[in-house]
Amino acid sequence: MPCPQAFVGSGPRDAGSLKGQLVGGGRARTVERDCPGRDTVGPVRKSRLSEGVVDAIRRMIADEGFAPGDKFYSENKLTTQLQVSRSSLREAIRILEVTGMLSVRHGKGIFVEAPSIRPQDGFLDWLKRNDQSLQEHFEVRLIIEPQVARLAALAATPDEIDALADNHERFARNSLLGRTTETIDCDREFHTRLAKATHNKMLYALIKSLATSLFDDWISSFHTPGRMDKTVFEHGQILEAIRNRDAEAAMDSMTTHLRNAIREISGTSSP
Known part of the structure; x- marks a missing residue:
């Protein structure tokens, strides 16, 4: 399975590579994430499913270089990559939203948030x-x-x-x-x-x-x-x-x- 594409910042994603547009300093620059071999996060085991989805998303954020303000993967992308139901995924996203790691902006998508000191x-x-x-x-x-x-x-x-x-x-x-x-x-x-x-x-x-x-x-x-x-x-x-x-x-x-x-x-x- 090919490494998932990264969607960085607020610009569009290049469907043919791991490139995205990072907007900063008044101009856009292109960044490319390294693909660490095969998928860093694969299907979630059926046992302890909810906990597994939360942990898998945390690893995605850390391993794939997402920074605060970056747009995260869509629900469709995540359900395919992790091979879980949409309801299990939404529960995991809700938990991460409550803890301040993600935010869901209606009509825009899922975004990575800056971790709080407390x-x-x-x-x-x-x-x-x-x-x-x-x-x-x-x-x-x-x-x-x-x-x-x-x-x-x-x-x-x-x-x-x-x-x-x-x-x-x-x-x-x-x-x-x-x-x-x-x-x-x-x-x-x-x-x-x-x-x-x-x-x-x-x-x-x-x-x-x-x-x-x-x-x-x-x-x-x-x-x-x-x-x-x-x-x-x-x-x-x-x-x-x-x-x-x-x-x-x-x-x-x-x-x-x-x-x-x-x-x-x-x-x-x-x-």
Whole structure:
């Protein structure tokens, strides 16, 4: 497979070489990236897919000489090069956008950003731009998910409760080890497993859809200082209520969990 073409700066890409136009100092100059043999970043392994896509993009930026302000590859180019789905790619790009490594400019493409001296700064900037949509996301979840927890406490089978417990253990372990995408995946899985345990197909389909479309909720929780530790504890409270078949406690624990999350996430963006 030929080495991917580099797209540098704001000028057009030469389709026949690794050349691009770098605009600086009032005039354009042509630069050419070395191709380090065969592809430096190939297909992402299917296991730990989201984490692999994030790592692969980071390596692309470093190994292929992208600088702050450079336009990065298109989604189409990245899905072909990494051989991943568009949804997995977009989740990875969103994670890198939250951490300040990339920015997505609507109608223009994906751009490399200058790394912040303080990693939290990138998240704070992103949070200020997205605070209203996050508030709306959590409003929807507060309407639906406490009832999901209540119904799961009444309807979950022993095997489903065991699966929730296994998820909670993996969630705590990944959070402790700082595995970003694996922790986010476990968090989303907990909520979708709860919905499945209601044995209401419509609720399950709805929560699965929310878990995909409201990905920002999970990213923001991970990057809010102290929130993941609290989420581990709060998931434990929900799980305990379901084990005890205490529907009211499960509903109340889920409500508390979601309210705590949005309050602390929003508080992070306050001066």
